[in-house]
Amino acid sequence: MKKIFSYAVALAFMSVVMYGCKLVSSEYSDISSDLYPTSERDARDLVTSNVYEAFRNDEYAGAFNVATGFHLLGDMATDFGFCSWGESNWGQLEYANFQNPDGARNPRMNWAPYLPWISKMELTIDRIKGIAMDETLKKRYLAELECGQGFMAFLIWDFYGPIILSDLETLKKPQDEIILPRQTNEQTIAYIESKLKAAAEAGVLAKSYSKENADYGRFTEGLCHTLLLKLYMQTKQWPKAIVEGRELMKPEYSYELVTDAGDAGSAYANVFSSANEGNKETIWAVNCLREYQSHLWYPHVISWGGYKMTRIFFETFESGDDRCAPNVITDGGSSQGVLPLKYDMVNRTSDNCYTDWIVYRYADVITLLAEAIVQQGNAVTQEAIDLLNEVRTRASLPPYQMSSFTNKDDFIDKLLWERAHELWYEGCRRQDLIRNNKYVTTMAQKCVDHGRTDYITALGTNAHLFPLPSSAVNEGRKGGFNYQNPGYGD
Amino acid sequence: MGFATQEIVVGSQTVINVTMLEEAEGLDEVVVVGYGVQRKRDLTGAVSSVKMSDAPVQTFSTVSHALAGKAAGLRVTQATAQPGAGATFRIRGQTSINAGNDPLIIIDGFPVSKSSEPESGNAYQAGSQDNVLEMIxxxxxxxxEILKDASATAIYGSRAGHGVIIVTTKRGKAGVPQISYSGNVAVQAIGANYKMMDAAEYMTVNNRYLLEKWRRDYGQGVYAGYVTAKTPFxxxxxxxxxxxxxxSDAEIASAKTTNWMEEITRPGFQQSHNVSITGGGEKSKYLASINYFDQKGVIKNSNMKRLTANFNGDYDFSQYVKVGYSLNLSRNYYDNVPLGMHENEYSGIIASSLRFEPTIPIRDANGNFSESVVYNQTPNPVSLLEIxxxxxxxxxxGSGYLQVEPVKNLFLKATLGFDRRSAKRKTYLPTTTRMGRIKDGVAAQNQSDGMDYLLSMTANYxxxxxxHSFTALLGYEYQRFANEWFSAGSSNFAIDGFLYNKLGAGSNDKEVDSYAGERSLASVFGRINYSYAGKYLITATIRRDGASNFNPDYxxxxxxxxxLAWRFSDEEFMGGIKHILSNGKLRAGYGQTxxxxxxxxxxxxxxxxxxYVFxxxxxxxxxxxxxxxxxxxxETTSEWNIGxxxxxxxxxINLTAEYYDRVVSDxxxxxxxxxxxxxxxxxxxxxxxxxxxxFELTLNTVNIKQDNLVWTSDLTFYTYRDRWKERDPNWIPSVYQSVDDPIRxxxxxxxxxxxxPSDPAPAxxxxxxPGQVKVQNLDLYYKDGETVTEDILDSHDMVMIGTGDPKFSLGxxxxxxxxxxxLNIYLYSEFGRWREASYYDNMISAHAGEFNGGLKNQSKNSLNSWTMDNQSATVPNILQSATTSGDYYMKQIWFLRCRNxxxxxRLPLPGNIAKSARIYAxxxxxxxITNWNGxxxxTDYNAPDSGYENAGSYSYPNVRTFSIGLDINF
Structure with missing residues (x-):
């Protein structure tokens, strides 16, 4: 009996021990959505990671990184783009072999990683709306988010065409796994336009920031108008483009071309010199800083010997042009091409550069405006010539006169070459050629010039858009939609 | 040679004679099952048992080597041959998709977790380390014991979906103290080395490539009509x-080769020493053993040292109360070299050795490490040895138990245990390496800690x-798992001499991070065994598990x-053939895990x-x-097993056959x-x-049994098929996929x-x-009259080639x-597994391409490339193709390996010197023997399924080991 009693005690003891064995899971290094976001700081941090993180140029991350970013992929797929790292890696872009579904530098690669950012920003708008904080600041964050949505949608639309958009309620229920159709081209354009306009017209964004400002690097009204200008140019809405161009010339934005050479050797080189970061020509740049953001342009061009400008393109510069001088383009003697330095790249630790990476600048804006004016009036005007000459004379070239142009098309041709020589490796050339319906012929010529198969003429103007990845095509098929762009398989 | 445990009741005897009994192999052999042991004759589930005394274990550096091919249904894959490398264990295939296919590993009743492998803090990877059995x-x-079917593993419930491996260590044995030593030394050589081009071959291929490229660019010879010739000519x-x-021919004739692989390899060496002592009396028994293992791998700087100490004891307090403990201490030390599949600037030592030009000397004229000309991101292979x-x-x-027998045959046992795992990795990239130079030295330390607690209480009756005989088991178990890590690093050091020992001296890129998390698992379980006359056996188990990582409702x-099992050989009607059929048992089971x-x-x-920066x-x-x-x-595994x-x-002659059918749902x-x-x-x-x-088959035979000559053999055979059965309703397939595809x-x-030449290129x-790989345009897909454009190669043209699972395996x-x-000879083999291109097929000019006007080094197979002058070649054109090569290099492979x-x-020493002594080589x-040309x-990685961009197959070469050793018992 005594024995049984002692076992009963033992059993009771065990029960107590067992009661202490609770089922608990904790991840101390994450934040539960029950507790977040609540404060002004939370709003700030969410904007940082849901907007600006998307547009980084940080080593291999961000929409403007120099290995896989939008501008780089676009530039490689133009007449000047070349990389020495093998045709199997880069040939698809260099020779516009977009049909090939395999390959390391596949033009399809940016659809999947960047499409979700638009939704991230939509949900972030919803998440910070309810936070009790300074209302003006909140409005500015919301405007930055809308600018970010328009910006990202523009980048995706430029390369892939219509996007997929979802309403907020659907976004909040990912477990429903609803497959949506792609928007129409008109809907996508309207979305980009409305987002950028909403941000620009909110009245809370700065026109522009000086480098000293603590908010330098954030989106501005100037950026919104630049993006609108580019959207109107690509959709050939010349009157609207002219309005945006003229808006950006207003003194309150304080944009102007860099005209002093500084220590850079030429005014053109000084645009990209590390001593002249945040210059007044810069409309928006990825703000770089050691330990936070650094780009790899230097190694891709110099120390790893990858990126080149084709010799055939290099030979199109007029003699005396500052923009092909050895301080911006070095001839390393390679038969594959010349080295497109552009940046002085002195502010760096070995391969990592900390000089702000210019995404859009004023020289681009005024030459687009010149093009729009001529296209709109269907005639060359002195105003357009003056705008073009601003950029041209800055590069130490003689100005054009009205008599320099035989007709409107001649002006457009010369303007496109001016822009090509001014804006190489700045993400403009592909748009310029597409807008003027010269992309296919230019790339077909590039293939012939380099003894390569001409893949692009079979695609025709379908090549103005890159194909979607097969993962997206499969998703569309599941939902009963044909996602793929015309002319491409999956 | 196995020895059975003998317990000799001392009683009133004054002299105790202990003799070593050779194990009575067979049905009375005791097999460890979950939370207990069973006689083999009473088993109802599918259990394979490997007695380590069967294997010449002394020559195995890890347990996984000893297990490969030993049990039907257990696939042991050695991922790499580097010292201390881990192995993957797969019991009955791999039917989970993403939740892991690792079996539960139990060491002396303790379910062990993987220890973590701290990151390097830099871009390099250390390859693979054994993280589960490294302390054994x-x-x-x-x-x-390998518990294979769900009826055997269900007692372990939620963690047993992929089988259970139970490791039982030796425990103290009664008697006068026995001391034994075993030791061996071994040398290792690379089994097969990479066949890369030497300098002269590299130059030759380079020249051929240029000629072919010129022919292509200007539409010469066979290329006329295929390209628009570049102008001007x-x-x-x-x-x-x-x-x-x-x-020039003179340059080629006098070319000096730097054989990079030779520069980074060496003969391997390994030694192991083990001392153990066991003894005790009737009421207290103990065992202590200590082991030292040291290996210098065949790649320079890849070393491993292991020191383990194992103590256990069992004490009888009274007739009814027993206590005992186990304590297993281990330290594993590894010197890591950069390995892994990355290329370019992230190349490890093997990747860079294979791709670096063989024409370049190790050091340049200034005495610095030379740089690659064609791709100078590639680190100099020898420089990586400076890391x-x-x-x-x-x-x-550690664990301790208390066992009480309150009434006869009722055993109450409580076990408390813990498993503490701590790992620390320290790295420094000096300025003599490419990565180190970029940042003036990069140092990092990375530490991780894990702690598992176990409380287990069982009642056995x-x-x-x-x-009629009954056994009943009731139990409760609670486990808590806590993990954390911490890392710190910096760069830009004044001197390399600090290594990682003064992180504060690095003035840039200071990085610090940490993590902590925990979860827990609670379970109740029970088991009933019933047997009637030892002929009709039934076992039923149930386990109820609660996992903290799901919501309370789920x-x-x-x-x-x-x-169930039926020992039909014990039936009377079988009596007549008892001399032929000495044992016969039919088993069937169903379970869920x-x-x-x-x-x-x-x-x-x-x-x-x-x-970001503002x-x-x-x-x-x-x-x-x-x-x-x-x-x-x-995720639930439901499994039928018939044995x-x-x-x-x-x-x-003993034969065991098993058939299983398992479905993993959710x-x-x-x-x-x-x-x-x-x-x-x-x-x-x-x-x-x-x-x-x-299906699994095990055949154990005693082929010859004479006084002086005994020959036994064990044959295992198994085969399995893993397929999809059901997909998620929202599954998004590619057109070439079907619902029930093989998993791999x-x-x-x-x-x-x-x-x-002269055939037109397919549209x-x-x-x-000419000379490039053609693929078929199958266009398998037509939808609602919508025709697929004929001349596009896309996923409609892809088909299933095969599966990455072997068709069958033999031991x-x-x-x-x-x-x-x-004399022991041990062979195993695998047949019918599909693999993609080996390094030999893959690292050729057709894939490597041209970088900065030159070629990376390539396999010797590149010499056989198709060119206009070598049109009968089967290796594709020396120029890169703009399209895929499809399944051109895929093949179904087989191998037969002699493991050991x-x-x-056995030295005939007098008993007063040593009880037994054995030397071996x-x-x-x-x-x-294989058809694989890697x-x-x-141990070769299969590059394309690795998930890395540009991944290559840069595996640590497998080794051949020659050893001699001594076992002696005093």
């Missing part, structure tokens, strides 16, 4: 001389009434099983995002890092894909079901040979040149004893 000294192991002489690109990178892992596995799972191995996934989580200030944002799935629940055990001629994945526009495009979830079926299906285009492979172990000699040959001799991996059919 193979000499300490008594037996390893440049004659061959001008093309190659301006600037000069060709190697200091080491990992120290300490592990303490057995009772025999007449012919957290509890029940895992039942039942199994689970898997909860996806981490904490029920909640939306925010975490730190990327960095003004002159850097900041770190916050974003949603994972979407929670509140409805996520157990037949037959013994003939007084069990000289498959858990962490990365279920969501439509592409959502904020986060993957979520953890349950996504359908897979099915695995297999390989899809590709069908290749169609090389394009013959779907525009730009294809064949032979032991011969003649007088004092013993050991010859031993052994060779591990003496040969492998380095090794087992």
């Amino acid at each position: 000294n193979p000499n300490d192991i008594e037996s390893i 440049v004659a061959w002489e001008d093309f190659v001389t301006n600037p000069s690109k060709l190697y 200091t990178d080491n990992t120290t892992k300490d592990r303490v596995l 057995n009772k025999t009434i007449d012919k 957290r509890w799972g029940n895992f039942p099983s039942v199994s 689970g898997n909860s191995n996806v981490g904490n996934r029920t909640q939306d989580l925010y975490g730190p995002g990327g960095k 003004g002159n200030t850097g900041t770190i944002g916050v974003r949603v890092t994972s979407l929670g799935n509140s409805r996520i629940t157990w 037949l055990d037959l013994g003939f001629l007084n069990n000289r 498959l858990l994945v962490t990365n279920k894909r969501l439509p592409s526009y959502y904020e986060i495009t993957s979520i953890a979830g349950n996504i359908g079901a897979t099915q695995g079926q297999g 299906a390989l899809f590709s285009y069908r290749s169609d040979g090389l394009l013959k 779907w492979q525009k730009g294809l040149l 064949f172990n032979n032991t011969l004893r003649y007088k004092n000699f013993d 040959i050991t010859l031993g001799y 052994s060779v591990n991996n003496p040969f492998v 380095l090794d059919p087992e």
Whole structure:
């Protein structure tokens, strides 16, 4: 009996021990959505990671990184783009072999990683709306988010065409796994336009920031108008483009071309010199800083010997042009091409550069405006010539006169070459050629010039858009939609 | 040679005679099952038992080497041959998709977790380390049981979905103290080395490449009609001389080769010493053993040292109360070299050795490490030997138990245990390396700690009434798992001499991070065994598990099983053939087990995002890092098993056959894909079901049994098929996929040979040149009259080529004893697994391409490339193709490996010197016969399924080991 009693005690003891064995899971290094976001700081941090993180140029991350970013992929797929790292890696872009579904530098690669950012920003708008904080600041964050949505949608639309958009309620229920159709081209354009306009017209964004400002690097009204200008140019809405161009010339934005050479050797080189970061020509740049953001342009061009400008393109510069001088383009003697330095790249630790990476600048804006004016009036005007000459004379070239142009098309041709020589490796050339319906012929010529198969003429103007990845095509098929762009398989 | 445990009741005897009994092999052998032991004759489930005394374990550095090919249904894959490398264990295939296919490993009753492998803090990877069994000294192991079917594993419930491996270590034995020593020394040589081009060959291929390229660019010879000739025409002489690109015959004749692989390799060496002492009396028994293992790998700087100490004791307090403890201490030390599959600037030592030009000397004229000309991102292979990178892992596995027998045959047992794992990795990239120079030295330290607690309480009761015998088990178990890590690093050091010992001296890129998390698991379980007359056996188990990582509504799972066995050989009607059929048993079982191995996934989580800069200030944002799935629940494995055990001629021939059919439902994945526009495009979830079926055969025979000559052999055979059974309703397939595809299906285009000169390029492979791989345009898909454009090669043209699973596997172990000699030969093989291109096929000019006007080094196969002058070649055109080569290089491979040959001799020493002594010589991996043209059919990575961009197959070469050793018992 005594024995049984002692076992009963033992059993009771065990029960107590067992009661202490609770089922608990904790991840101390994450934040539960029950507790977040609540404060002004939370709003700030969410904007940082849901907007600006998307547009980084940080080593291999961000929409403007120099290995896989939008501008780089676009530039490689133009007449000047070349990389020495093998045709199997880069040939698809260099020779516009977009049909090939395999390959390391596949033009399809940016659809999947960047499409979700638009939704991230939509949900972030919803998440910070309810936070009790300074209302003006909140409005500015919301405007930055809308600018970010328009910006990202523009980048995706430029390369892939219509996007997929979802309403907020659907976004909040990912477990429903609803497959949506792609928007129409008109809907996508309207979305980009409305987002950028909403941000620009909110009245809370700065026109522009000086480098000293603590908010330098954030989106501005100037950026919104630049993006609108580019959207109107690509959709050939010349009157609207002219309005945006003229808006950006207003003194309150304080944009102007860099005209002093500084220590850079030429005014053109000084645009990209590390001593002249945040210059007044810069409309928006990825703000770089050691330990936070650094780009790899230097190694891709110099120390790893990858990126080149084709010799055939290099030979199109007029003699005396500052923009092909050895301080911006070095001839390393390679038969594959010349080295497109552009940046002085002195502010760096070995391969990592900390000089702000210019995404859009004023020289681009005024030459687009010149093009729009001529296209709109269907005639060359002195105003357009003056705008073009601003950029041209800055590069130490003689100005054009009205008599320099035989007709409107001649002006457009010369303007496109001016822009090509001014804006190489700045993400403009592909748009310029597409807008003027010269992309296919230019790339077909590039293939012939380099003894390569001409893949692009079979695609025709379908090549103005890159194909979607097969993962997206499969998703569309599941939902009963044909996602793929015309002319491409999956 | 096995020895049975004898317990001798001392009683009133004054002299105790202890003799070593050779194990009575056969049906009375005791097999460890979950929470207890059973006689082999009473088993109802599928259990394979490997007694380590069967294997010449002394020559195995790890347990996994000893297990490969030993048990039917257990596939042991050695990922790499580097010192201390881990192995993957797969019991009955791999039917989980994303929640892990690792079996549960139990060491002396303790379910052990993997220890973590701290990151390097730089861009390099250390390859693979054994993280589960690294603390076990193979000499300490008594037996390893492999519980295969769900009826055997269901007692372990939620963690047993992929079988259970039970490791039982030796325990103290009563008697006068016995001291034994075993030791061996071994040398290692590379089994097969990479066949890369030497300098002269490299120059030759370079010249051929240039000529072919010129022909292509200007539409010469066979290329006329395939390309638009480049204009203006440049004659061959001008093309190659301006600037000069060709190697002259004199240069080729006098070319000096730097054999980079030779520069980074050496003969390997390994030694192992083990001392153990065991003894005690009737009431207290103890064992202590200590082991030292030291290996210097065949790649310079890859070293491993292991020190383990194992103590255990069992004490009888009274007739009814027993206590005992086990303590296992281990330290593993590794010197790491950069390995892994990355290329370019992230190349490890093997990747860079294979791709660096053989024409370049190790050091340049200034005495600095030379740089690659064609791709100067590639680090100089020898420079990577300057890196200091080491990992120290300490592990303490301790447990104690108290067992009470309150009434006869009722045993109450409580066990408390812990498993503490700590690992630290320290790395320094000096300025003599490329990566180090970029940042003026990069140092990092990375530490991780894990602690598991176990509380287990069981009650065991057995009772025999007449012919009825019962065993009942009831238990409760609670486990808590806590993990954390911490890392710090910096760069830009004034001198290299600090290494990682003064992180504060690095003035830049200071990085610090940490993590902590925990979860727990609670279980109740029970088992009943009933047997009638030892002929009719039934076992039923149930386990109820609660896992903290699911929501309370979905957290509890029940895992039942039942199994039956009929020993028909004991039936009277079989009596007549008893002399032929000495044992016959039919078994059938059904059970369910689970898997909860996806981490904490029920909640939306925010975490730190990327960095950005505003003004002159850097900041770190916050974003949603994972979407929670509140409805996520157990993955459940339901399995049928039918087994037949037959013994003939007084069990000289024993045969076991098993057939199983398992279905894994509610498959858990962490990365279920969501439509592409959502904020986060993957979520953890349950996504359908897979099915695995297999057949296993084990045949043990005593071929010769004479006084002086005994020959035994063990043959294992198994085969399995893993398929999808059911998909998630939201599954988004590619057109070439079907619902019931094999799990590891390989899809590709069908290749169609090389394009013959003057044949037109297929319309779907525009730009294809003669000598390049043609693929078929199958267009398998037509939808609602919508025709697929004929000349596009896309996923409609892909088909399933095969599966990455072997068709069947064999193991064949032979032991011969003649007088004092013993000889063991152990072979195993695998057939019918599909693999993609080996390094030899892959690293050729057609794939490597041209970088900065030159070629990376390539396999010798590149010499056989198709050119206009070598049109009968089967290796494709030396120029890169713009399209895929489809399945051109895929092949179904097989191998037969001799794992080990050991010859031993028992020294006839007088008993007052030593009770027994044996010397042996052994060779591990003496040969492998295979149709694989890579380095090794087992240890080669399969590059394309690695998930890395540009991934190559840069495996640590497999080794051949020659050793001699001594075992002695005093």
